[in-house]
Amino acid sequence: MRRILRLTALRVRRQFLDWSGTWWFTITLVANESLVPLAGLFVWSAVFPGDPRVVSYFAALIAVQIMTASYENHTFSETVYQGTVSHELLRPQPVVIGPIGENLAIRLWMALFGLPPAVLAGFLLGATYRPADLLLALPALAGAAVLRFLYTWILALTAFWTERVHAVVTFGGMLMALLGGAVAPVSLLPGPWRTVAQALPFHAMLGLPADIAIGAVTGPAAVAALGRGLAWIAAFTVLAAVVWRSGARRYTVVGA
C-alpha cells in the first residue's frame, strides 16, 4: 500500500510538472467547468430574484466542479486508441495509478487557477456560508472527487469496446448535470425526480457538497447522503475492477 501511495505521489508530481506548460489550456478547462453552474446561477437568480441561497449554492457548485473535474476519456482512452496503453500494461504497477496521478495533477492546477476567481465572484455576488457547514461539506467534497473519478474512469474504459468514448462520457456528463444538481439544485426537481436524483450517485458527485455548504442538507439527512455516497464509491470500485479486467482481456495491439 505504501508503495502504491509513493508511486501515485510520484506520478502526481510528474504530471503536475508536465501540465505546468499548458496553463492557458488549464484556464479554458476551468472556464468550461464553471460555465454550466454559472448559467444555472443566472437562470435561477432570474427565477428567484434576491434569494441569497441561489448565489451561495452555485458559487459552491463552481468550486466543486473545478475540484472534481475528470478527463479520463482524454487522458486514458486516447492511450487505448493509440496503443500506448501497452507501455503501462508492461510496468509492474497497477495501470490506474497513471490516470489517478494525472487526474489529481489537473485538479490541482485547476484549483490554483479556478478557486480564487470563484471565491471572489461568490464574495462579490453575496454568497454566504457558515463555517460549520463548510467543514461538514469537506468529506462530501472528498467523496465527490473519488466518485466522479470512478464514474468517468468506468465510462472511459468503454474505449476497449467502442471508438465513441467521448460520446459515452458526454452522455454521462449530461446525466450528471441534470440529476446531480448542476442544471438546478436537486431540491428544485419535481417530487419523484428529486427522490430518484437523491438515490442515484450523481447528487453525491456534484450537488451534495454544495447543498451541505449552504446548509440545505444538515444533520441526519447529511449523514445519510454521505453514507449513500460511500455505498456508491464501493459499488463503483467493484464495477471499475470488473470492467477493467474484462477490457484488458479484450485489448489487443499489433507492433512494438
Next chain:
Amino acid sequence: MRKLARLFAAGFSMSLRRTLTFRTNLLFDVALAVAGLLSSLATVLLVFTHTDHLAGWTRPETFMLVGTYELLTGVKAAFLDPNLAWFPSRGIREGTLDTYLLQPAPSLFLASLATAAPLALVQAVLGLGVLGLGVYGHPPSPLGVAAWLLLVLAGAAVTWALGVLLACLAFWAPRLELDVFYNAIWQLARYPVGIYRRPLRLLLTYVIPLALIATTPAAALLRGPQPAALLTAAVAAATATALAATAWRLGLRRYTGATS
C-alpha cells in the same frame, strides 16, 4: 463563388459517405443529439415549473429560443467544429495547414469548411422540431419568419467568424487552444440574454455577440422584424467576417510552416 460551392458540396458528400460507413457511430451520434435536446428541454420545463416568465420569455417563447439555439449548434457542430477543433495543434504545430496552402483553393475555405460531420445536422433538425413546438398555436408573421431567417444567417456568419478568429490566434500563440473555451461560452447562448447581469450581458451582446445566435432571431420570430436588430446583425456579420479574413491573411504572413 460557384467553385467554392461545388467544393463545399463535394466535401460534404465525401464526409457523408465516410460517416455512413460506420453504422454504430451513427447510432451513437443520433442518440447523443436526442439526449442533448431532451436535456435542454428538461431544463426549460423544470424552470417553468417554478415561474411563468424567464427574463420576460414565456415557455413557448423559450422553446423557440432553444430551437434556434439547437439549430445553430447543429450547424456549428456539422461544419465548423470538424475543421477548426484543435486547429493550433493539428493545423499549426503538426503542419496540416501546409497541405491546404498547396491546394488550388482559398486556404481559409479549406481550413474552415472543407470537411463536415453530417450527422451533427440531426441536432439542427431536432432544433427545428423544438422551434415548431414553440411556434405551434402562436404562428409568426411571414415578415417575422423572413427576419428570423436573415438573423439566423447572420448568426451563422458570426459563429464561423468567431471560430476562425479564435483559431487565428494560434499563428501568434501556437499553444493557445481556445475551442474548449468557445464551446463552453457558446452554452450561454442557450438562455435569453436578459437573464445575465449587466457586464456579462454587454459582453455577450457586443464583444462576443452570442445574443445573435438565439435571443435576437427568436425575438424577431415573436415580435416581427425590428429594423435596428436587423441592421445591427448585418453590421456584426459583415464586420466579424471581414475581421476573420484579415486575421487569417495576417496570420498566414507570419506562418512559416511546420513540415518539410
